[in-house]
Amino acid sequence: MITCPQPSLPQDALFPVLLTMSTEEKTLDNAVIEPHATGVILDSINSIEDLRRLPTSDLRQLATELRHYIIETLSHHPGHLASSLGTVELTLALHYVFNTPDDKLIWDVGHQAYAHKIITGRRDLFPTIRTYGGLSGFPRMDESPFDAFGTGHSSTSISAALGMATASTLQGNTRRQHIAVIGDGSMTGGEAFEALNNAGVSRANILVVLNDNGISIDKAVGGLNRHLTRITASPEYNRLKEKVWRRLGGDRTDPQSRKVKSLNFFQRITFMAKTAALGAPNLFESLGFRYFGPIDGHNIDELVEVLTQLKAIKGPKLLHVVTKKGKGLRTAEKHPVTYHAPGLFDAETGVQIKKHNDGQPLKYQDVFGHTIVELAKHNPTIVGITPAMPTGCSLNIMMEQMPNRAFDVGIAEQHAVTFAAGLAAQGMTPFCNIYSSFMQRAYDQVIHDVALQCLPVILCLDRAGLVGDDGPTHHGAFDLACLRPVPHLTICAPMDEHELRNMMYTAQLPGQGAVVIRYPRGLSIHPDWRNPFEALPVGKGRCLLEGSEVAILSIGHIGNEALAAAQQLQAEGLSAAMYDMRYLKPIDTELLDTILQQGFRRIVTVEDGVKKGGLGSAVLEYFASVKSAKPLLTIPPVTVLGLPDSFVTHGAVPQLHTDCRIDLLSILAAARG
Ligand SMILES: Cc1ncc(C[n+]2csc(CCOP(=O)(O)OP(=O)(O)O)c2C)c(N)n1
Numbered sequence: 001m002i003t004c005p006q007p008s009l010p011q012d013a014l015f016p017v018l019l020t021m022s023t024e025e026k027t028l029d030n031a032v033i034e035p036h037a038t039g040v041i042l043d044s045i046n047s048i049e050d051l052r053r054l055p056t057s058d059l060r061q062l063a064t065e066l067r068h069y070i071i072e073t074l075s076h077h078p079g080h081l082a083s084s085l086g087t088v089e090l091t092l093a094l095h096y097v098f099n100t101p102d103d104k105l106i107w108d109v110g111h112q113a114y115a116h117k118i119i120t121g122r123r124d125l126f127p128t129i130r131t132y133g134g135l136s137g138f139p140r141m142d143e144s145p146f147d148a149f150g151t152g153h154s155s156t157s158i159s160a161a162l163g164m165a166t167a168s169t170l171q172g173n174t175r176r177q178h179i180a181v182i183g184d185g186s187m188t189g190g191e192a193f194e195a196l197n198n199a200g201v202s203r204a205n206i207l208v209v210l211n212d213n214g215i216s217i218d219k220a221v222g223g224l225n226r227h228l229t230r231i232t233a234s235p236e237y238n239r240l241k242e243k244v245w246r247r248l249g250g251d252r253t254d255p256q257s258r259k260v261k262s263l264n265f266f267q268r269i270t271f272m273a274k275t276a277a278l279g280a281p282n283l284f285e286s287l288g289f290r291y292f293g294p295i296d297g298h299n300i301d302e303l304v305e306v307l308t309q310l311k312a313i314k315g316p317k318l319l320h321v322v323t324k325k326g327k328g329l330r331t332a333e334k335h336p337v338t339y340h341a342p343g344l345f346d347a348e349t350g351v352q353i354k355k356h357n358d359g360q361p362l363k364y365q366d367v368f369g370h371t372i373v374e375l376a377k378h379n380p381t382i383v384g385i386t387p388a389m390p391t392g393c394s395l396n397i398m399m400e401q402m403p404n405r406a407f408d409v410g411i412a413e414q415h416a417v418t419f420a421a422g423l424a425a426q427g428m429t430p431f432c433n434i435y436s437s438f439m440q441r442a443y444d445q446v447i448h449d450v451a452l453q454c455l456p457v458i459l460c461l462d463r464a465g466l467v468g469d470d471g472p473t474h475h476g477a478f479d480l481a482c483l484r485p486v487p488h489l490t491i492c493a494p495m496d497e498h499e500l501r502n503m504m505y506t507a508q509l510p511g512q513g514a515v516v517i518r519y520p521r522g523l524s525i526h527p528d529w530r531n532p533f534e535a536l537p538v539g540k541g542r543c544l545l546e547g548s549e550v551a552i553l554s555i556g557h558i559g560n561e562a563l564a565a566a567q568q569l570q571a572e573g574l575s576a577a578m579y580d581m582r583y584l585k586p587i588d589t590e591l592l593d594t595i596l597q598q599g600f601r602r603i604v605t606v607e608d609g610v611k612k613g614g615l616g617s618a619v620l621e622y623f624a625s626v627k628s629a630k631p632l633l634t635i636p637p638v639t640v641l642g643l644p645d646s647f648v649t650h651g652a653v654p655q656l657h658t659d660c661r662i663d664l665l666s667i668l669a670a671a672r673g
Contacts, residue, residue, distance in 0.1 A: 039065050045119055048146070051095055059096065059300045063088045066115050067328040073127050074114075075347035078469075079137055082326035082339040083183070084114035086213050086297070090181065090321060091115040093303035094209070097311065098177050104148040104164045108157035108182035108192075110138035112211070113147075120146035130469035132651025138473055152473020153438065154411050155189025157182050158208055162195055165204035174205070177311060181209045185216025185388065188224050188410035199316045200288025207310055208289070208318040211297065213325040217340045218390045222410045227283055232294045232322055284318045293320030298327060337391055361524045364557075365462055367497040368519070369394025370530075371504050372431050373401050379508055381429040385409060387416040393433040393462045413438050417445035417457070424455040429508050432457055436464040436476025436518060443482060450514045451488040457514050458507045464493070464518035465558065465608035466643070466657065471650025477643050479518050480555070480584055481613030490538060491516045491585040493556030497524035498531040499582070505533040512538070520557045520608070522653075539586035545570070547577030550671045551595050554606040555581045555615045558662060562606045565667035576671055587618050596626065600636050604670045607642045608662055616640030639670045 041058055042065040045051050054062065066088050074081050092115070094105055100120075107113040117135060118126050122144065128134025139147035149160040157180035165178040186192060187210060199206055212228050214220055284291045290313065295302055303321070310317060325340075326332025331350030332339035344353040362370075376382040376398065384406040390396040398406040409416050413434055420430035434442065439461055450457045464476035483491055490513060494500040500519055507515035544559075545566045554562040559580045566578035579595065581588060595603065605616040616638070623635050641662050648656055657663040661670075 039069060041065055042069060042118075042123070045123070046121070048095055048100060048120060051092070051119055054096075056096075056301060056304055059089075059092050059304070063092055063300060064328075066092070066118060069118065069123075069126070070114050071329055072347050073129075075345050077127050077129060077131070078341065078343045079114070079130050080111035080341050081329070081345075082332045082336045082342075083109075083112035083213075085327045085329060085332060086323040086325045087112045087181070087211060088115045088327070089298050089300040089303055090209065090211065090323065091119065093300055093307055094179060094181070095119060097304055097307040098179060101145040101148065103177040104161065104179065105146070106149045106157040106161050106164075106178075106180045107139050107151055108180065108186045109154045110151035112181075112183070113139050116146070117144075120144055130471075130650055132649070132655050136471055136650055137469060138471070150473075152470070153441070154186040155182070155192040157186075158192055158195035158199060158206070161206045161208070162199045162202065162204050165206045166202070169204070176205070178204070178206045179209060180206065181211055183216070184210065184212040184214065184225065184228055185220055185411055188216070188220075188222050188388075188412060190412055190414055196284070196287050196289070200284075203315055205314055206316050208284075208316070210284075210293075210318055210320045211323055212294065212320060213323045213336075215325050215336050216388050216411065217392065218337055218388065218396070218408065221388075221408050224283070224410075227280075228320075230280075231282065231320065284320075288316060290315065290317040291320065292317065294322050295319070297321035297323035359527055361527050362497065362529045363394075363522060364497060364500060364519045364524050365392065365394040365521075366397075367500055367524055367529050368433065368460055368462070368504070369397035371501045373398050375504060375508055376402060376405060379429060381427060382508060383407065383423055383428050383430050385416050385420050385423075385430055385432040387411055387413045387434060387438065389433070389435060389438075389462075392435070393460075395433055413441040414445050417442040417459070418449045420457045420459075421445070421449040421453060421455050424450075424457050425453070430457050431460055431504070431508075433460040433462060435474070436461040436479045437467075437474050439479060440482070446483065446489075446514075447486050451486050454488055454513060456512060458504070459514070459516045460504070461516060461518040463521045464556070465520045466648060466653050466660070467521050468653045468656070469650055472647040475643075475648055476518070476520075477610050477648065479516070480607065480609040480615065481617070483516055484585055484613060484618065489514050489516055489585060490583065491518070492536075492583045493518045495557060495559040495580050495582075496526060497529045498526065499536075500524070501529075501531060502534050502536050506536045506538065509535060518556065525560065536582070539583045539588055541579055541581040541583065541588040541591045543577065543579050543591075545576065545578040547575040547600075548598065549575040549600060550602045550604065550673075551577045551579060551598070551600045552604045552606060552667065552671055553579045553581055553595070553615070553619060555584055556608065558606055558608040561657075561662070561664050562667055565664055565671060568664075568668060569671055574672065581615060584615055584618060587622065589622055592619065592622050593626070596623070596633065596635065599634075602671065602673050603636050603638045604667065605638065605640050605642075606662060606667055608657075609643060610645070611640050611642035612645055614642055616642055637673075641667060641670055 041062045070084055125135050130137040138152040141147055141150045161178040161180040168176045282291050324333055325336040329350045342352050372384050384395045384398045386393055386395045386408050388411040390399055390408050395406055416432055420432040423430045461479050464479055467474045483489055492503050494503055503517045544563055552562045552566050563578050566576040569576035605619050607615040627635050643660050
């Protein structure tokens with residue numbers, strides 16, 4: 001781990017001021033990036049000191065060059081485009097004004113931090129972003145001292161900033177600044193509210209920068225979104241703030257101004273005026289934050305001015321900036337959902353370069369999306385739930401066709417699960433679709449609100465297994481191991497999309513209880529995905545290839561690799577059997593008994609979750625119990641293949657599978673012994 005440099009004293013405090021922005025100013029221009037933006041200034045930024053040496057008048061050009069570099073690079077090295085384009089000016093202003101890395105800058109989620117990476121000494125490595133051995137797509141504390149906190153999952157930044165601010169106080173450092181940059185989508189996450197609630201009554205020296213682009217990955221949802229829209233769109237609100245300021249005769253360029261000194265009085269009046277204009281108190285002020293804004297997050301001069309002034313204000317404060325997601329690339333501005341992470345695209349036109357999918361199987365997520373609609377047409381109790389990932393998990397198909405029965409609840413995994421439990425308690429059949437790694441957030445809700453209550457919630461865990469470029473924050477590594485000990489759960493994983501459909505069909509049949517179905521990111525197997533539904537025998541595995549010398553047992557999509565290995569071994573003359581266990585819980589002990597009776601020389605288990613606690617563990621536990629009941633029975637050696645007891649880096653999935661020894665060659669090697 002990289003240690004942070006010793007803190008140095010921040011610049012002298014300037015003076016506090018409230019700024020406002022007229023609605024005219026707030027209309028963001030729609031300019032595309034200047035076509036010939038060269039990297040003259042950017043090329044000269046080799047350290048943060050280089051940035052701080054620039055005259056403010058150069059920052060605008062630097063922003064243009066940064067945008068150009070991000071667009072150009074991501075056009076052939078795919079990544080999170082639109083969010084990072086929206087924060088270019090904000091990034092420059094924050095680093096220009098604050099004394100990073102001593103001042104702590106925390107990016108929520110971190111998918112918008114590309115400009116931050118580029119100007120903090122990682123410019124030349126930027127083309128390696130999200131590739132194996134290259135830069136991470138998210139801030140990582142071991143990558144740079146400027147990455148004050150590792151992120152990837154949303155809504156953590158305010159908690160982390162508050163923790164750091166509290167530590168600074170306890171350590172006698174009252175000058176250090178702690179800044180959390182959080183999007184309006186991430187602000188809907190419960191943890192962000194918990195942190196606001198805590199920070200608002202503290203004296204912690206933190207600045208929350210609310211980056212309001214009016215959108216999450218998909219359309220923003222919920223009451224907070226309405227509240228922010230009312231603030232940013234209310235001409236009355238902004239006019240009133242301006243009026244109060246003028247009436248006080250405020251001169252924000254004069255730090256000695258009598259009116260500036262009467263800031264508290266001014267703030268009180270402003271607060272009352274804003275409350276009257278909004279018809280409700282400003283949420284953040286109600287929670288104890290000093291609220292500033294909204295200001296134009298693309299006006300770098302104003303950002304620098306405001307941030308400079310905010311530096312001098314102690315205690316919890318929130319600056320509301322309005323930005324445009326995809327800023328600078330017209331197609332991305334127009335289609336921010338698609339351009340959140342567009343894959344390859346033409347840097348000049350922004351047009352996506354799509355691979356031809358003709359004859360290819362569907363993605364698992366799309367099979368889920370179509371299948372839930374198909375099932376819901378026949379079963380009126382079925383509803384769909386997603387915490388902010390309707391496009392990612394394809395629940396948007398149901399949201400379009402059955403808008404009353406499909407719910408995007410915001411970035412709120414815990415709420416999503418308990419909301420599902422409530423629906424189930426009233427006789428509905430909820431399919432709650434959550435990415436495997438985000439489900440970790442809702443572990444207690446699964447235990448306490450679903451399993452303990454014996455409620456028939458169907459949890460569909462998308463992106464299970466290694467997801468590739470997003471890396472350790474996003475790998476679905478732990479679901480099998482962490483859910484297996486939970487009573488009352490049925491846990492299964494399909495080897496292909498036909499199985500996924502059948503598992504979904506089976507799960508919604510009466511009397512099934514709580515069911516977890518986990519499946520991976522990416523393409524399924526068969527071009528013809530729409531098989532007729534078939535009820536599966538719950539807790540039963542199947543033998544896909546008979547053999548007598550070696551048995552390979554697997555669960556889920558990785559079973560295709562296991563099957564290929566068994567077939568290759570047979571072709572080589574080694575009699576390998578292959579079993580798709582299908583269900584981790586209840587595990588098919590009858591099948592395991594049969595496997596033991598066959599007298600295999602060796603058994604190999606394969607899974608794309610952590611080894612500790614997953615399929616291999618379940619098999620070993622069962623074999624140990626059999627052995628203790630029948631001491632004379634011979635148990636063959638069992639090799640467990642799965643993810644190691646360490647976090648797996650980012651990179652292409654095949655490479656990561658090789659590293660983790662769950663690729664074809666590793667399975668072959670383990671089976672040969
Ligand atoms: C716990 C968790 N749930 C879901 C996600 C997936 N996710 C990544 S970015 C994002 C949207 C964030 O919206 P916002 O904060 O407004 O930032 P923007 O993308 O608009 O810049 C979501 C839902 C996540 N990273 N973490």
